[in-house]
Structures are given as structure tokens and as C-alpha cells.
Amino acid sequence: xxxxxxxxxxxxxxxxxxxxxxxxxxxxxxxxxxxxxxxxxxxxxxxxxxxxxxxxxxxxxxxxx
Numbered sequence: 913x914x915x916x917x918x919x920x921x922x923x924x925x926x927x928x929x930x931x932x933x934x935x936x937x938x939x940x941x942x943x944x945x946x947x948x949x950x951x952x953x954x955x956x957x958x959x960x961x962x963x964x965x966x967x968x969x970x971x972x973x974x975x976x977x
Contacts (some may be wrong), residue, residue: 922958929955 929951
């Protein structure tokens with residue numbers, strides 16, 4: 913038995929999004945659209961966690977005039 917790689921999981925998430933998107937386009941249902949949006953976010957989370965993290969920065973106060 914083989915374990916799924918990260919790319920396999922991302923591919924499965926993308927395929928789930930495509931299926932949800934097709935259903936939403938067919939039914940034109942708001943709920944199906946929301947499910948497609950959730951599937952898209954699930955797919956994006958395979959690539960965004962390292963991008964969306966805030967970098968270590970210092971906040972420099974700006975003086976108002």
C-alpha cells in the first residue's frame with residue numbers, strides 16, 4: 913500500500929473543486945456555489961500556508977503632524 917504524496921492530495925483537492933464547480937454551474941444553486949468555493953480554498957491551502965504567514969517584522973511608529 914502506498915501513501916499519497918502532497919502532490920497527489922493537491923491533485924485530488926483540485927479534482928474535487930472541478931466537480932463542485934461543474935455542479936454549481938449546472939444547478940446555479942447558491943449552496944453549490946459555496947461548496948465549490950470551499951473546495952477551491954481547500955485546494956489553495958496546499959500552496960498558501962507558507963505564503964500567507966506573516967514575516968517577522970518590526971512595526972515602526974509613524975509620527976503624525
